[in-house]
Amino acid sequence: MSSNNFPDPSSVRYDGPWTHRDVHANGIRFHVVEAAATEEKVDAPLVVLLHGFADFWWSWRHQLTGLADLGYRVVAVDLRGYGDTDKPPRGYDGWTLAGDIAGLIRALGHTDATLVGHADGGLVCWTTAVLHPRLVRSIALVSSPHPAALKSAVLRDGTQRAAWLPNFLRYQLPRYPEHLLTTADGFEVERLLRQRVGGSWSGTAEFVDTARRMRSAIQIPGAAHCALEYQRWAFRSQWRPDGRRFMATMRVPVAVPVLALRGELDNYVVPRTFQRGHQWSPGARLVGIPDAAHFAHQENPEAVTSELAQFLPEIS
Numbered sequence: 110m111s112s113n114n115f116p117d118p119s120s121v122r123y124d125g126p127w128t129h130r131d132v133h134a135n136g137i138r139f140h141v142v143e144a145a146a147t148e149e150k151v152d153a154p155l156v157v158l159l160h161g162f163a164d165f166w167w168s169w170r171h172q173l174t175g176l177a178d179l180g181y182r183v184v185a186v187d188l189r190g191y192g193d194t195d196k197p198p199r200g201y202d203g204w205t206l207a208g209d210i211a212g213l214i215r216a217l218g219h220t221d222a223t224l225v226g227h228a229d230g231g232l233v234c235w236t237t238a239v240l241h242p243r244l245v246r247s248i249a250l251v252s253s254p255h256p257a258a259l260k261s262a263v264l265r266d267g268t269q270r271a272a273w274l275p276n277f278l279r280y281q282l283p284r285y286p287e288h289l290l291t292t293a294d295g296f297e298v299e300r301l302l303r304q305r306v307g308g309s310w311s312g313t314a315e316f317v318d319t320a321r322r323m324r325s326a327i328q329i330p331g332a333a334h335c336a337l338e339y340q341r342w343a344f345r346s347q348w349r350p351d352g353r354r355f356m357a358t359m360r361v362p363v364a365v366p367v368l369a370l371r372g373e374l375d376n377y378v379v380p381r382t383f384q385r386g387h388q389w390s391p392g393a394r395l396v397g398i399p400d401a402a403h404f405a406h407q408e409n410p411e412a413v414t415s416e417l418a419q420f421l422p423e424i425s
């Protein structure tokens with residue numbers, strides 16, 4: 110802990126079979142974690158892993174090493190505002206977030222990449238694929254339907270609206286949500302995690318350890334506010350020209366290959382919401398992950414890694 114009793118941003122640099130790096134892209138510094146097995150494989154296909162709300166790179170620890178062992182160059186990212194990445198006051202709109210990932214791909218020395226994202230990180234994958242299609246070879250999503258499908262479902266599907274809307278609206282308030290996420294040693298983050306995972310994983314030691322790390326990461330100064338700015342732009346932009354233009358742009362069908370993974374026990378994003386996205390990603394393949402809910406990549410990592418391995422480009 111730092112002198113003000115909040116975790117230092119560098120506290121998320123956990124040791125493991127990976128290397129922590131700082132990469133500058135789109136005007137800010139990103140903390141990225143690269144699997145040690147791929148550091149010399151700069152010519153291997155690049156896979157970029159993007160975490161979800163109130164999370165950080167650690168969410169992808171299993172895929173980071175599992176995909177690297179198969180020969181891919183694998184990099185997990187702390188998104189803008191999270192973990193040990195810079196926390197600028199602006200840039201939490203869809204346009205800038207897509208620019209972040211496009212810039213990262215170039216800064217890592219590649220001309221394209223497969224993007225893999227969970228929840229909010231998946232929304233960044235969708236956006237980058239539409240706005241920077243030449244840089245995106247394919248996208249894989251975990252619990253992250255197409256943004257237009259999600260909006261449509263929240264408006265028209267009572268089950269999806271009841272599951273998703275209350276927290277989303279709560280996060281629009283000033284200051285209170287930041288306090289909610291960080292008070293009591295970040296307990297709200299563990300509560301959300303426990304609410305959205307299956308019972309078999311929530312009773313494990315790994316769950317307890319993961320919750321502890323997430324609770325610490327959200328208390329890094331600025332992290333909770335930045336995490337909420339993603340949610341606030343998504344809401345407030347609906348009534349502004351930039352938001353209407355963004356959603357109109359996102360309704361252009363995605364041309365790259367799409368793999369959509371959904372935990373079969375997920376009650377937070379219901380199956381019908383994924384099915385609504387067919388018109389915007391007609392070639393997408395939807396796969397259910399057994400024994401998993403909203404955090405399938407952590408609850409059943411072997412199944413998720415196996416599906417990703419089948420989806421990724423062959424290594425020559």
